[in-house]
Amino acid sequence: MKVPITFFAPAERESLEVVHRQAGSFSRAPVARTLLNATLNYLFVLNSRRQIVMASENVLELVPDKTMDQIIGLRPGEALGCIHAGECESGCGTSRFCSRCGAVHVILSGLKGCRAMEECHLTRSRNGKAETLHLQVLATPLVHNQERYTLLTVANVSNPER
Numbered sequence: 681m682k683v684p685i686t687f688f689a690p691a692e693r694e695s696l697e698v699v700h701r702q703a704g705s706f707s708r709a710p711v712a713r714t715l716l717n718a719t720l721n722y723l724f725v726l727n728s729r730r731q732i733v734m735a736s737e738n739v740l741e742l743v744p745d746k747t748m749d750q751i752i753g754l755r756p757g758e759a760l761g762c763i764h765a766g767e768c769e770s771g772c773g774t775s776r777f778c779s780r781c782g783a784v785h786v787i788l789s790g791l792k793g794c795r796a797m798e799e800c801h802l803t804r805s806r807n808g809k810a811e812t813l814h815l816q817v818l819a820t821p822l823v824h825n826q827e828r829y830t831l832l833t834v835a836n837v838s839n840p841e842r
Contacts, residue, residue: 684770688778689788691770694729699753702733705825722834728827730755730773730787742813742836744806756783756832760813761804783817783832790819790830814838 684691694702706712706725716723716736725734732751743751744761757765757772767775773784782798789796797818804811818833 684774685768686770686774687768687776689730689773689784691768691774692729693753693771694727694731696753699727699731699733702727702827702829703752706734719833722836724756724832724834725822726756726787726790726830726832728791728829730784730791730830732756732759733829742834744804756787756834757781757802760802761806762802763804763810783815783834786817786819787830787832790821790832791828793821793828795820812838 712734716725716734717738719736722739722742723736724732724739727733731753732755735748735751737748739751740746740748743759746759751759755765755772762772764775764777765772767777772778773781778784782800783802786796786798795818797816800815800817802813802815804813814837816835816837820831820833822829822831
């Protein structure tokens with residue numbers, strides 16, 4: 681078995697079958713979808729491997745050219761198009777740059793059971809141009825059906841005139 685490469689966060693992922701089972705367990709709780717969509721911020725529910733299992737509908741405003749179905753199973757940096765997410769074959773959170781990423785730090789804290797908030801400056805390429813998103817990220821631990829998750833709240837604090 682090939683060992684995934686990582687320079688920072690754990691590289692392992694759940695299979696898409698497991699991710700879809702997890703997503704289904706949230707979908708069967710109608711209050712979950714209502715709560716996710718009852719905020720102005722962007723919300724992601726991440727499993728213990730930092731993969732998206734559910735997200736608020738407004739997340740699609742932040743995610744370039746993807747549907748909700750396409751982001752399930754991805755990690756946040758992959759969904760948002762971070763230029764560093766593809767530097768390692770293991771994806772978001774595993775490159776050398778990721779050790780300085782506020783989002784990865786708070787997600788890992790959330791998975792350890794601690795609420796945490798930091799800034800995240802995510803650079804992505806859109807239409808051939810570099811674009812930096814200035815984000816405030818908050819991770820809140822969540823246990824659902826005896827599985828550990830993190831609720832990642834993202835506020836885009838970018839100045840559109842930059």
